[in-house]
Amino acid sequence: MCASTQLSLSNPRLLTVLFADIHEYTRLVERDEQNTIIRVTDYLALIRDLIADYGGAVVNTAGDGFVATFENPSQAVSFALEMQRALARETGAVDGNDQIRYRVGISIGDTFEGQDGVYGHSVNLAARVQSFAEPGGICITGAIYRLVRHISDLRPRSIGTKRLKNITTPLEIFALDLNFVPRRNDAVVAQWKSATLADSIPDASLAVLPMENLSGGKDDEFLCQGIVSDLITSLSRFRSLMVIARRSSALAASQAASLRSIGQNLGVRYLLTGSLRRSGNRVRMTFDLIEAARENTLWSERYDGILTDIFDFQDDIASTTASRVAIQMDMVERRRLAEQSHPALYAYGLVQRGQFLGSQFSPSANLGARQLFEQASLLDPSYSGSYAAKSRTFNVEWRYNWSRNPEAAVNEALNLAERAVQCDALDTRGLSEMGLAHLYKRQYSEAVAAYERALALNPNDADLLANMGDCLANVGQSERAVQLLERAIKLNPFHPDEYLWFLGDAYFHKGDYRKTIETLGRLRDQSEAYRLLTASYALLGLVNDARHYAGELMRIQPDFSIGRLRTLSALKRPEDREIYVDGLRRAGLH
Structure with missing residues (x-):
């Protein structure tokens, strides 16, 4: 029963x-x-x-x-x-x-x-x-x-x-x-947009509210105003963010009774609040990233410092905080758009979902992400972000040898990056992908020029700094590459493994093999680093360790060959390539 x-x-x-x-x-x-x-x-x-x-x-x-x-x-x-x-x-x-x-x-x-x-x-x-x-x-x-x-x-x-x-x-x-x-249909899009009031708020929209001066001094009030102003300027360089002007944010904060009402009045999804306390020349600042509709804190950061040069201090706080806020908002947006059942997913949301999927780094995930980026460009043909993101999938396909036609893949990556820049000449992601495609095509001057243009537009974009560092390591500028990569890691404490892989590569081409091994030892997944670890240990004369990693490399990549590596290598200087190959050969690889 x-x-x-x-x-x-x-x-x-x-x-x-x-x-x-x-x-x-x-x-x-x-x-x-x-x-x-x-x-x-x-x-x-x-x-x-x-x-x-x-x-x-x-x-x-x-x-x-x-x-x-x-x-x-x-x-x-x-x-x-x-x-x-x-x-x-x-x-x-x-x-x-x-x-x-x-x-x-x-x-x-x-x-x-x-x-x-x-x-x-x-x-x-x-x-x-x-x-x-x-x-x-x-x-x-x-x-x-x-x-x-x-x-x-x-x-x-x-x-x-x-x-x-x-x-x-x-x-x-x-x-x-x-x-x-x-195709993009205004009637359908309008219907989706009217689903709820919350859906009408731009996704990555932010207001920086006036900082609270806990010390009370007039000089500290000026410092608070200066940091907020610099924060807004730095955040505005991230083209994916919509940042409200300082006067509007200050006016809304003075008139509204709650964070929720400030968000509604300004039409933003996120708020950045902060406070400053000073004792002598010691300063403590805290920042909170808040989802306005729910009034819940998504991220907090505290800075303690010594106030010697006020302008250097202000610049450092503003640039570091802006980068970390942008990274946190990007992470939150990807999770939000990946998890929710939502009637109003536009081009921006599709790109965020695609990037969330593409971060899995597999051929199928890469293709799935590309399909989402294609849908995004179909919805909004003028949105540069969809072309830059799609360009990335072809650059990744070339880098990891997932394409049957690598030359066609890198050519398409360059075409899409150029399309992204045509749509928005101020979008650093399009320029970054353009630089990467030029690097893979061994067009070194063009690669560095594209990255320099992007860096001038936004020196606080951690992903841009990391990718530019990778490029510079390949063209023989390892010293500057290390500087950019160390800054990228500082700006993005939650960085992906590739930051460390790029940094290890830069140290290798700088000739600092011990630093290479130390850096790669911090990777969560060392499989991508087996080649560099093999060559580094071998060049240090630690043959047993080198052979261990050579064995690990052949276990996960049984078709590896030095000849194939030469074909895919983007290194500009022949001597850099020969040092790398020499290390691999000393470990018994062919």
Whole structure:
């Protein structure tokens, strides 16, 4: 006898429901159960990543299908079209009889949410409608059709009025044309933007509020004002941030009763608050990055210093704080946009999601990120950030030898970087990717020139400093490379491993092999550093250690060869390359 379970349901919500089912799933499982299950699992992972970009969420899954919900029909239809095209690309190389193809149905109506998913007439209706879809196709109800027909070029096609199982009233059903490619549509974007007041606030928007002078002295008040002014100037150099002018921030802070109301009045998502306390020439300053709507602190920093030269002190505090605030906001935005089900994900949000995905550093993650960047440029063709981010995926593809045609990859990286700079000549990320592509093409003067232009625009961008340091190490300027990389690490305490890898490389080409080993020892994942560790230990005469790392290198990269390394090396000076090769050969590598 089975125990009964209590089903707890929410109040009904008007939602768009998408029901997807795999065509001939039973036959596919019977033919090759293990491979089918593996592929379905991979496709569901792709679907979950994609669906968040359209404000949806997968709420039920079964072996042969899933149910998803959306706040509005436009999102559901756009997602369904992109999903079917993405899956068609994935299955393109699979034999026709073994292809996994979903049939999709979309409806709208009151929906009840329970612990195990969603329930209601709209769910049943979507399930019935999908049965009329072709394998790899999409069908929608008449109600959905009336709500999305304003989308230009969508071209729904009526397949007639149908009687559906266990549904008394016959319904007209429409099939969608899968050749439709969604373009930026002002009506759809306007609909998404109006979802909530919070969604209308620019994502990476910030106001720096007046610092609180805890000491009370007039001189300290001037110091507080100077630091705030310098902070706003430094933060404004980050093109991804929208920073409110100082006068507006000060006026709003003087008139509002709460941080939440300050954020609403200024139309910003984040606030930066600070305080200063002085005793003699000793100064303590604290800063807090706050999410205005919730009034919760996301990040705090404290600085203690000796006030000798007030202008140097002010510059150092402003530049360091600005860089760390920008980094923290970037991290928070990536997490927020990666995790939420959100009806208003624009080009900026897609780029943030892509960067979050690309940070996994795998060929599949890199391609997935590139697809998000392509969607971003489709939504907003003038947004430089999408082209710079996409350029990065091709530079990464070249660097890690993931491309079958490395020359084509680096050429595309350069083309996209140039497009980014054309869209926004002040965007340092486009110039940074341009410098990297020129470096990989062995166009050394052009590479350094691009980085110098970027550095002049924003000397506090830690990622830019790290990438420029990597470039300089490759062109024979190791001393300056070390300086830039040490500053990047100071500005970004939560730096990725590549900062240390770049710094270790700079020390190596400077001839300081012990410092190389010490730096690479701080890596969380040393696998990328096995070549440098091998050569460094060998050049120090520590052959046993060198052979250990040579063995580790061959274990994870069995096709490694010095000849291949020569081909991919971006080093400008032949003597630098020969020293590196000599170290590897001393460890027994060929």
